[in-house]
Amino acid sequence: MSQNKIPGSSGYALIGDKSYDFYKDPVHFCNSRIDSFGSRIFQARLLNKPTVFVCSVKGMKEMLCEKVNIFGASYTSSMCKLFGDVICFAHGEEAQLLRLSLMQLFNHKALETHRDYVNRVCTRNLKDLAQCREPVVIYEMFKRLATELVLGIFLNIDAEESAAFSKQITELSTQHWHGLISTPLNVKVSAWSSGFSQALEAKEKLLNIIDERLKSENEGFISKIKDVPFPESTSAAQHLLLFISALIPKALASLLTSFTIELAGSNKVQVRKRARENESYLDHVLLEVERLWPSFIGGRRVAKQDTTLCGYTVPKGTQVMFIAFAVHRDPEIFAEPDEFQPERWSGRNAGQETLLCCFGNGSRNCIGIGLNNLILKTAVGYLVNNYSWEMDPPTQSLHYKWLPVTRPCEDLKIKFTSCSYKNQCSPSTPDCPVHHQRSV
Template sequence: MNFLLTLVLILLPIAFLLVNRKRSSKRLPPGSLGMPLVGQSLSLLWAMRANTAEKWLEERMKKYGPISKLRLFGKPTVFIYGQAANKLVFASDDSIVVNQQAVSMRMILGDRNLLELSGEDHKRVRRAVLSFLKPESLKMYISKMEKEVLRHLKMHWEGKQQILPLMKTLTFNIICSLIFGIEPGAERDQYVQNFQKMIEGMWSVPINIPFTRFNQGLKGSAMVQKLMKELLKEKRLEQKEGAQSQKDLISFLLSIRGEGNGELKSEDEIIHNAMLVMVAGYDTGSVLITFIIRILANNRTVYGAVLNEQDEIAKSKSNGEFLTWEDLSKMNYTWKVALETLRLYPPIFGAFRKAIKDIEYGGYIIPKGWQILWVTAMTHMDNSIFQEPANFDPARFEKQASIPPYCFIPFGGGAHMCPGYDFAKIEILITIHHLVTRFKWKLCGTDNHFIRDPMPVPTEGLPIQISPKELL
């Protein structure tokens, strides 16, 4: 009898666990995790490079519905989309969802950047980075950014050119100047190829064997971190000799290290977050400007309205006078064009979060520890949110309050809103101002195709014929 009672007491909990496990597995979202490690990673990456990623996801939604499971970049993942999904991602507190990117991105950018931190660490580091990137601080850098734009146009903008490589050169130089405080020359040149390797490796299967994108990304990251450690030493010496702490982001972060709630605790936090800002500004800014140039070439009505706005501002400036914050605030239509471009061609395809506990969502369980994938374009191209979403219409943003929350998300949302929003806005407006007031251009091809690698890349880098206005 005692033996039977003991056996029952042992078997009951096991049976309970098995039943609950079976119930729980039934409540997992539909779909397949695929092969270990790889899963659907290669299939998604191929679709991105063929410019069919949104179609790939739409077919998945038709098959499985608004929530499904898969495996991406080595981790079990749940794909969700829509306004409610975006709200879950951006508005949930850290007891539900936390920052965590794909393994490949985390290993390349480091684990102390804003995309990886949560809770008080995220608030502390975000506060520090925003102290430099907020409008009140950036106002003093407008002329410095404009000098980089003018120098770039003088050196490169003539004849037949590929726009995307040109814009990458421009945004790289702006970031080097304002974020790193590195003047033009050999020191800048050491960074650019390694940054490109990092970007190409961030969305890749994390298999570290020679010549894979992940392997090259890790090597690029190691070289950049080495260069940045040397740069930190130089900045410390400059500060000891009385250099201004506000002249660039790295100098600023060094100056506030260890001072209180807004400080950065370690050298790694400075380096990893400077790398994040660099990668974000280098690629997203160049992609956005490139697609704006393409739209202005294809849409004469939009081009005319942008030109009229910018000509009025140019006429109000004395010869050689730099743009001001007040001038930028008058570029309302130009910024609406930029926002509509971001809606149609968001540089960031999507990103990941991590479930910190089992989450009830859409009638299923998102298990604790799983990745959550959100994709930018899934609400941007939803015709229940944006009427005739395939049409280019800057008027959509005349009343941004009319756009439902968590539907237009090129810069994220909530506490995870991109801290570089104002930096990007200033960079775009200054660049477009000088392009349309100084040059005319026409596309050299009719192919509007682009791939994602992982950012959108127009065919052949968008070749155009450029002419200074005074020569036309």
């Protein structure tokens, strides 16, 4: 084994902890260390544990692919309490078997059964954007859309027919999710209960609703998950609880927001036009959005034995974290890494999408990738085919925050203008591809 020490220091317990600095500004935290150590792998103390930060494509691949059996799942007991026995916390053979079973629900044939529904819901939610009197707060709008899709796909709940029920579940899953970011204390004093205990209550209520629906529904995803050969009778309900977690609509809304921002304004007329006319270019635009603005900061593992990473010694028990935005800006792989260049995916980086980790990587990557792509492509396809858009007001802060998902710190507002590209347009149509009118 190599004896190379990882640059940086894991400091003393408690006083050496750098969690505050990391969570306050993860980009500065990582970039300043990459610069001062001259290394895209370094160590620091996070959540009071020695942690290795992996910011290179090579390190991420080694951690998530070649050494997938050495770097195992690292989750807190509060996460396990909130979600139960689900795939994310499973190891080795058990995880492989679970994934194999679950993947049947997300294969190409299964996804095709959702296409019409996704189309219908995207159209209904996006068709009146140009009629809005006020500019649209896009993150909130996309989150509503994604929440409706998730509840419809996984629980067969129609948000139009059952608006109140849908609202109730959305509120419960938000309360459930807040448990993840609250202190894991299950405390109840008279009428006051801690965020964590409220989250556990929300979990029970959600599980009751899910159980009822498992009994009553005979079609769609919820009927198929009943046939999955899970190890426990409660596993189907627990996985549905995971799939309707509030984090998933947030992650989808994060990418849709970043897409809309990247393509906003009169200087992006040609990009929108190309994306409208050429499907593979639209794919490359989405890849570039995922590269620059991955929804999640990354993922954590723990070394189950003494090992190495990029030649550095990693002792057993060390936490290891891949940092998606930093991996995606590794200059070894991505030239001009901070530039939005969809063309790179048909040029220098053609065929290298497996070097991204927006949806994880390797055999424990996201099982929802196909569904995510269906949703993302349907939504952004609708936008480029029906609208031009710009920031309104034109100057707004583009300062991003990275937690819990990547998005602008302030609610970003966009003015959409109808542009029926498939029909006729007039010289006054903003961004019209025929008249090349610039929007103001």
